[in-house]
Amino acid sequence: MAIEPLTLNRISGVLILSAIVLALIAANSPLAEIYAKVHHAPIRIGLAPYQIDAPLIVWINQGLMTFFFVLVGVEIKQELVAGHLSTLRKAALPAIAALGGMIVPALIYIAFTAFEGDAVRGWAIPMATDIALALALLSLLGNRVPVGLKVFLMALAIFDDLGAVAIIAFFYGEEVHTLPLMLAALTFAAMVGLNRVGQAKPLPLAMLGAILWLALFQSGIEAALAGVLIAAVVPNEAKYDDSNPPLLRIQQLLHPWASLLIVPIFGFFNAGVTIEIETLQNVTGGVSLGVFFGLFLGKQIGVLGATWCAVKLRIGVLPPGVGFRHIYGAGLLAGVGFTMGLFVTALAFDVAALAASARLAILIGSTLSAVVGLAVLRFAQGKHEERISRRQRDAI
Numbered sequence: 001m002a003i004e005p006l007t008l009n010r011i012s013g014v015l016i017l018s019a020i021v022l023a024l025i026a027a028n029s030p031l032a033e034i035y036a037k038v039h040h041a042p043i044r045i046g047l048a049p050y051q052i053d054a055p056l057i058v059w060i061n062q063g064l065m066t067f068f069f070v071l072v073g074v075e076i077k078q079e080l081v082a083g084h085l086s087t088l089r090k091a092a093l094p095a096i097a098a099l100g101g102m103i104v105p106a107l108i109y110i111a112f113t114a115f116e117g118d119a120v121r122g123w124a125i126p127m128a129t130d131i132a133l134a135l136a137l138l139s140l141l142g143n144r145v146p147v148g149l150k151v152f153l154m155a156l157a158i159f160d161d162l163g164a165v166a167i168i169a170f171f172y173g174e175e176v177h178t179l180p181l182m183l184a185a186l187t188f189a190a191m192v193g194l195n196r197v198g199q200a201k202p203l204p205l206a207m208l209g210a211i212l213w214l215a216l217f218q219s220g221i222e223a224a225l226a227g228v229l230i231a232a233v234v235p236n237e238a239k240y241d242d243s244n245p246p247l248l249r250i251q252q253l254l255h256p257w258a259s260l261l262i263v264p265i266f267g268f269f270n271a272g273v274t275i276e277i278e279t280l281q282n283v284t285g286g287v288s289l290g291v292f293f294g295l296f297l298g299k300q301i302g303v304l305g306a307t308w309c310a311v312k313l314r315i316g317v318l319p320p321g322v323g324f325r326h327i328y329g330a331g332l333l334a335g336v337g338f339t340m341g342l343f344v345t346a347l348a349f350d351v352a353a354l355a356a357s358a359r360l361a362i363l364i365g366s367t368l369s370a371v372v373g374l375a376v377l378r379f380a381q382g383k384h385e386e387r388i389s390r391r392q393r394d395a396i
Helices: 005-027 032-039 056-082 088-113 117-122 131-139 147-171 178-196 202-219 223-232 246-270 277-284 286-312 324-333 338-348 352-378 383-395
Strands: 042-047 050-055
Touching: 005 032, 005 131, 005 246, 005 338, 032 056, 042 056, 050 056, 056 147, 056 202, 056 223, 056 246, 056 338, 088 117, 088 147, 088 286, 088 324, 117 286, 117 338, 117 352, 131 147, 131 246, 131 324, 131 338, 131 352, 147 223, 147 324, 147 338, 178 202, 178 223, 202 223, 246 338, 277 286, 277 352, 286 324, 286 352, 324 352, 338 352
Parallel strands: none
Antiparallel strands: 042 050
């Protein structure tokens, strides 16, 4: 039996939070040695000399997370093609809000780390919103929040993810190797060609997708981003059966797996911060402060400020029943930057101390953003905001 999206989001939120707690316990208990051994357990796939030898954490972050990025790509494409972002008017406000919510946290982080050498590489850590957790938290409030706010937050998080994907691709790759990159480009071109001629069937796309992933992995570009490219060539409509489009089928197939298994596993193996004296000493360091204030202050300032400017300049309009107090609460929830934040941390830092500081700050900043955001939205609904929203819609 299929799980309702609302129930799925709630279960996913509980599993992700449980994975974080279990990871922290495992990394700071007698289980720490076992956790570290499993974390770095070598896994070989393929036959010599054509084999990949990498630790388990790499297979999770670059292999398993590929399916998560397929889901992200499918959701982005679906919203752009026929969803809440299918017109410029619908997309304008959340796009501008997302842009503000990415720029301000990055600037705050840079302000704290500009003179700390390699620490500045983490500037993108506080930029992205964890769409699964943010919507799971919002669902806890039920009918206390307008439907328009849920749509706004989802659209904002989608634009955040789109920005994060672009940033990861351009700024966090390793040394790029030309031949594998050329193979990746040719493979993607073949996938686009199949889509154009209406022959983008599951088996050929899956085989070409595997080649694309391998080519990106060998090229030095983040291999998990192959998922977004695969999603881009999934047909919007079935050639002979429009009632069940492939884009929707893939979303329905991957959503439970990503929400209930992939993201919790990713969280468990990436949130295990060993809280030692060095880690606690670094809490007042530039990385920790930049990530914390970027998530907790930067997100709310960026989202609320950009939205206010867009509405005042009549570029966008607030959703029905949504006031600026709701937007402020949504901006706080946008500071829940768990999945993408940990993902960027793994790419940004080779120094263990910097990575540990960033992960701990992500957990603290995201938790505080979630608690305060829920408190704000719990008491946000009121007639005053509804009247303001109505006047603004009428003025457009």
